[in-house]
Amino acid sequence: MAKEDYESVIGLEVHAELSTKTKIFCSCPSEFGGEPNTHCCPVCMGMPGALPVLNEKVVEYAVKAGLATNCTISKDSKNDRKNYFYPDTPKAYQISQYDKPLCENGYIEIDVGEEKKKIGLTRIHIEDDAGKLNHDDYGRGSLVDLNRAGVPLIEIVSEPDMRTVEDVDAYLKKLKSILQYIEVSDCKMEEGSLRADVNVSVRKKGAKEFGTRTEMKNMNSFKSITRAIEYEIGRQIEVIENGGEIEQETLRWDEVSGRTFSMRDKENAQDYRYFPEPDLAPIRLSEEYIENVKNNLPELPESRKARYLAEYKLTEKEARTLTNSKYLSDFFEASIDICGNPKAVCNWLLSDVARILNEKELEPDEIPFEPKDLAELIGLIEKGTISSKIAKDVLEKMFEENEVPSKIIEKNGWTQISDEGAIKAVVDKILAANPQSIIDYKAGKDKALGFLVGQAMKETKGKANPGMLNQMFKDAMK
Numbered sequence: 001m002a003k004e005d006y007e008s009v010i011g012l013e014v015h016a017e018l019s020t021k022t023k024i025f026c027s028c029p030s031e032f033g034g035e036p037n038t039h040c041c042p043v044c045m046g047m048p049g050a051l052p053v054l055n056e057k058v059v060e061y062a063v064k065a066g067l068a069t070n071c072t073i074s075k076d077s078k079n080d081r082k083n084y085f086y087p088d089t090p091k092a093y094q095i096s097q098y099d100k101p102l103c104e105n106g107y108i109e110i111d112v113g114e115e116k117k118k119i120g121l122t123r124i125h126i127e128d129d130a131g132k133l134n135h136d137d138y139g140r141g142s143l144v145d146l147n148r149a150g151v152p153l154i155e156i157v158s159e160p161d162m163r164t165v166e167d168v169d170a171y172l173k174k175l176k177s178i179l180q181y182i183e184v185s186d187c188k189m190e191e192g193s194l195r196a197d198v199n200v201s202v203r204k205k206g207a208k209e210f211g212t213r214t215e216m217k218n219m220n221s222f223k224s225i226t227r228a229i230e231y232e233i234g235r236q237i238e239v240i241e242n243g244g245e246i247e248q249e250t251l252r253w254d255e256v257s258g259r260t261f262s263m264r265d266k267e268n269a270q271d272y273r274y275f276p277e278p279d280l281a282p283i284r285l286s287e288e289y290i291e292n293v294k295n296n297l298p299e300l301p302e303s304r305k306a307r308y309l310a311e312y313k314l315t316e317k318e319a320r321t322l323t324n325s326k327y328l329s330d331f332f333e334a335s336i337d338i339c340g341n342p343k344a345v346c347n348w349l350l351s352d353v354a355r356i357l358n359e360k361e362l363e364p365d366e367i368p369f370e371p372k373d374l375a376e377l378i379g380l381i382e383k384g385t386i387s388s389k390i391a392k393d394v395l396e397k398m399f400e401e402n403e404v405p406s407k408i409i410e411k412n413g414w415t416q417i418s419d420e421g422a423i424k425a426v427v428d429k430i431l432a433a434n435p436q437s438i439i440d441y442k443a444g445k446d447k448a449l450g451f452l453v454g455q456a457m458k459e460t461k462g463k464a465n466p467g468m469l470n471q472m473f474k475d476a477m478k
């Protein structure tokens, strides 16, 4: 059978670090980084006898995430110990949630091409993060940094509802954007605040049963997730095609060699000996509490997108691209509040700004200027101070220099020439140098006009008002 006769099935377990000020069971800061072992206390260092106290904000953030992803919120939930030994976990257990998670049975809507799909969420639960092992720089052994130990996480477990890497990409982007909209996580993948365990299996098209899955843990970039899934699908099909069987195992993706390696198989699967955390009371939430969190949810990407379609007459694709990033769509709104031109702001953000971000490998929240600066640039084009061609150069400079557009234009002498006398002089000069074009134009070759305007633009380094040039050339050649 060929590759095309198989279908892949993918489910994700996504860990998101919550952006609460303090850790989940103590009052240490949960902030990223810091000198090793400076954000620690007896609780998060796992000292015997230290007692955890649940951070109320963590519950609130998890409930927010659950409501924003259409989950049912449990009124009766609890924490459990997940026991395992590893040097980054000084307690020798993680406090997670086993059989009574805070949120269950949700879904997220994704757009893949023209298609809309619903990806089911099995559950969202809260747990504490582990510390970090530093293997680098120290030839012998590893050093443990417990700053991250006890940072609150939510784990969002999806149903095995994804079928392609495009589904996975859309799902992760949507999830990330929802978490950013509700401001519970900054979702910085490069800082590890959003990481995914990726479960992959394949089956013959039309088969009812799922195939055996493998799991790749702790993936934290879109690119490696896509590559790893594609590799793993190929590998599994090959094993089956060669008459073999897929083993349920945990794999490690190696970015350099571009392949997966076995970490541990089912035989050696851990028994976590889950039991209820005896040092914490069950989490009981009232209807009123849940309603209150619900009523205070901000606008979510889906409804913002719908609003953009209706209010600003953007296309589906424009609205989707803008609202995918909370930062970008906040930027968009702040900018149109000032210049009042949604189409122009949208065009600039999605074409030139997006292109420069892409070239510089920057995220939207790294745009070095403010919404008011883009609004100013658009205003200057509308007023005729600069041509839209020059505006592109101004934008490039806005990424390089910490200056407002008007300053950049002034410094570079880029103000558009709209003085009639000055333009007339250029027109005369160009006409004198190109007699053949005049003959061509009079013979009905409109292209000649374009050529002349182009020459005049060249002469003025793009600063002449193009509308005036056009008119004056026409008048002169009548």
Ligand code: ADP
Pocket (backbone or CB within 6 Å): 009, 010, 011, 012, 013, 157, 158, 159, 160, 161, 199, 200, 201, 210, 211, 212, 213, 215
């Ligand atoms: P754990 O990894 O802790 O054992 P589960 O067995 O509940 O947890 O599964 C975890 C993830 O694996 C879920 O996201 C689920 O959607 C996904 N999954 C389960 N079965 C399959 C399968 N056959 N193929 C792909 N993904 C699967």
Ligand code: ZN
Pocket (backbone or CB within 6 Å): 023, 026, 027, 028, 039, 040, 041, 042, 043, 044, 045, 150
């Ligand atoms: Zn602490």
Ligand code: MG
Pocket (backbone or CB within 6 Å): 013, 197, 215
């Ligand atoms: Mg798992």
